Amino acid sequence: MIALEGTTARHEPPKGKRTGFDMEGLVGYILLIGVLLSMVLIAIGVVYYWLTTGRLGIVYSISGMNLFGFVLAEIRQMIAGAFRPRLFVNLGIVVLMLTPYIRVFASMLYFAFVEHNLKYTLFTAFVFSVLSYSLFLR
Amino acid sequence: MSFELLFSVSIAAGFVGAMSGMGGGVVLIPVLTLLGMDIKHAIAISIVSVIATSSGSASAYVRDHITNLKVGMFLEMFTIVGALVGAAITVVSAQGPLFLIFGFVLLGALAALFLQRHTGWTPVENQDKFSKWLQLEGKYYDQATGQTIEYRGVRAYFGGPLMFGAGLIAGLLGIGAGALKVLIHDLVMRLPPKVSTTTSNLIIGVTALAGASVYLAAGLINPGLAAPVILGVLIGAFIATRLLVRLTNQKVRQFFLVVLAILGVEMILRGIGVIS
Numbered sequence: 191m192i193a194l195e196g197t198t199a200r201h202e203p204p205k206g207k208r209t210g211f212d213m214e215g216l217v218g219y220i221l222l223i224g225v226l227l228s229m230v231l232i233a234i235g236v237v238y239y240w241l242t243t244g245r246l247g248i249v250y251s252i253s254g255m256n257l258f259g260f261v262l263a264e265i266r267q268m269i270a271g272a273f274r275p276r277l278f279v280n281l282g283i284v285v286l287m288l289t290p291y292i293r294v295f296a297s298m299l300y301f302a303f304v305e306h307n308l309k310y311t312l313f314t315a316f317v318f319s320v321l322s323y324s325l326f327l328r
Numbered sequence: 329m330s331f332e333l334l335f336s337v338s339i340a341a342g343f344v345g346a347m348s349g350m351g352g353g354v355v356l357i358p359v360l361t362l363l364g365m366d367i368k369h370a371i372a373i374s375i376v377s378v379i380a381t382s383s384g385s386a387s388a389y390v391r392d393h394i395t396n397l398k399v400g401m402f403l404e405m406f407t408i409v410g411a412l413v414g415a416a417i418t419v420v421s422a423q424g425p426l427f428l429i430f431g432f433v434l435l436g437a438l439a440a441l442f443l444q445r446h447t448g449w450t451p452v453e454n455q456d457k458f459s460k461w462l463q464l465e466g467k468y469y470d471q472a473t474g475q476t477i478e479y480r481g482v483r484a485y486f487g488g489p490l491m492f493g494a495g496l497i498a499g500l501l502g503i504g505a506g507a508l509k510v511l512i513h514d515l516v517m518r519l520p521p522k523v524s525t526t527t528s529n530l531i532i533g534v535t536a537l538a539g540a541s542v543y544l545a546a547g548l549i550n551p552g553l554a555a556p557v558i559l560g561v562l563i564g565a566f567i568a569t570r571l572l573v574r575l576t577n578q579k580v581r582q583f584f585l586v587v588l589a590i591l592g593v594e595m596i597l598r599g600i601g602v603i604s
Binding site for chain 2: 215229255256276283286291307316327
């Protein structure tokens with residue numbers, strides 16, 4: 191008996207269509223790229239700070255804000271050309287927090303448009319809405 | 329607290345966390361508080377690093393087609409709500425109870441780790457209607473035995489609400505609460521060990537994000553302190569997973585479990601004010 195590694199572990203839903211779309215692969219790469227990008231951005235921020243000040247520890251804090259407010263503030267700084275070390279560190283944290291969020295969003299699209307699975311589209315939409323709400327918290 | 333100190337402590341925490349199978353947060357938070365950090369800030373920073381470690385390891389498992397995305401999505405509905413509630417409680421809570429709860433959860437997780445080691449997995453024949461309706465089933469290829477394992481999840485009506493509790497603890501204490509999630513997957517939903525650990529990894533990332541959003545809104549996440557911690561924990565966990573492949577010495581693992589037990593007792597003593 192030969193077990194095929196390449197075939198997806200996913201089972202066939204009643205109305206699902208075999209598309210050969212590798213959802214697990216996509217989710218895996220979203221997570222991998224998100225974490226790596228975040229690490230690189232944080233490392234750039236830390237090294238940049240060290241190069242310009244000779245010190246390693248960036249000490250600053252942010253007042254309470256929601257993630258989207260945080261993203262907007264960072265984008266404004268980028269447009270203004272204020273590429274300070276803390277911009278990179280902040281971007282790294284933003285990317286890290288957006289990684290699972292994007293993963294959920296991708297899963298929602300997948301259940302809706304590839305698997306045509308209404309039940310799981312609604313489940314994922316619930317998770318996505320709660321996360322969106324919490325990320326808008328202030 | 330200097331960058332160098334935070335960075336090295338975080339590497340150690342990520343390393344011990346991955347070696348013991350308990351996750352970085354469980355080691356990180358007691359150590360950060362020992363170094364004088366306020367427990368709420370330690371929890372807030374830890375939960376951000378949990379997003380990093382869980383997403384990092386989940387990325388590999390998901391691509392191996394072992395993680396069950398449906399089980400994950402279904403249970404995430406419960407864990408994220410739990411995490412929001414838990415984090416909201418921490419924000420308004422006093423410090424003492426947090427130490428106490430942390431200590432007990434840490435010791436409980438250690439006990440769970442011993443429990444689950446003795447349970448063998450057998451496939452379930454009869455799936456209840458609700459779990460069937462949820463399509464909680466799957467199969468994966470086991471590289472160790474060369475077999476394709478088919479499985480069905482059961483008792484989702486229990487698993488879901490229990491996962492709310494796991495999410496609550498994760499949000500409350502800034503940890504992944506992976507041991508608890510795996511226990512629910514194993515004992516309640518009867519998922520095979522590989523599926524339960526990898527799926528719990530996936531759930532942890534989203535759950536931690538829900539908790540982190542509350543801490544961000546409360547202004548408890550200090551990026552300057554978070555930077556060395558996130559980098560350190562991830563590097564430590566990475567080194568440990570590389571080592572684990574070659575190192576199967578149970579003694580080493582047991583040593584780290586003893587370290588964790590000591591940290592748990594220390595947190596309880598601080599919680600009731602015996603030491604400060």
